Amino acid sequence: KLFFTDYGNAAKVERCDMDGMNRTWIVDSKIEQPTALALDLINKYVYWVDIYLDSVEVVDYQGRKRQTIIKGRQIRHLCGLVVFENYLYTVNSDNFNILRINRYNGTDVQSLARLDNAKEIHVYQKRTQTAVRSHACEVDPYGMPGGCSHICLLSSNYKARTCRCRTGFILGNDGRSCK
Numbered sequence: 001k002l003f004f005t006d007y008g009n010a011a012k013v014e015r016c017d018m019d020g021m022n023r024t025w026i027v028d029s030k031i032e033q034p035t036a037l038a039l040d041l042i043n044k045y046v047y048w049v050d051i052y053l054d055s056v057e058v059v060d061y062q063g064r065k066r067q068t069i070i071k072g073r074q075i076r077h078l079c080g081l082v083v084f085e086n087y088l089y090t091v092n093s094d095n096f097n098i099l100r101i102n103r104y105n106g107t108d109v110q111s112l113a114r115l116d117n118a119k120e121i122h123v124y125q126k127r128t129q130t131a132v133r134s135h136a137c138e139v140d141p142y143g144m145p146g147g148c149s150h151i152c153l154l155s156s157n158y159k160a161r162t163c164r165c166r167t168g169f170i171l172g173n174d175g176r177s178c179k
Helices: none
Strands: 002-006 012-016 024-027 034-040 045-050 055-060 067-071 078-084 087-092 097-102 109-114 151-154 161-164
Touching: 002 034, 012 034, 012 045, 024 045, 024 055, 045 078
Parallel strands: 034 078
Antiparallel strands: 002 012, 012 024, 034 045, 045 055, 055 067, 078 087, 087 097, 097 109, 151 161
């Protein structure tokens, strides 16, 4: 699945399949400007920062179990968000402080460091990487991912795929080659 935020005409948090199909709103009320988004892959939760409401909130992958983690002036101007173990890590774009927020107890907020011009944050740790299994976009004997001549996108599950073409090309009748 692909999770993303939108604050155009109607602010929302959404999800869809990797090929863009099955687009579903998971949060569309009491939300104004959702920006940074982070996933808890193990427990299947979506966290987001709303920079207009000065809040960090969470829902499950279906948009249920909504909770406010933290709200208020102390978390203004947050950008970037990542989940690691019991904490959310984010960057304050005003002063470039890296903040650590306890995701179970929003009153536990610590400033860890200040980095000049920091706008995003990532955690790379082996336990956060899901195991790779065989999938529909694996390279075939001819070197083509999923049998697609240009781009292979996973669809509704790891066994299904959709072929797409680079800009300037169109998908052929076979659904795999680009012209």
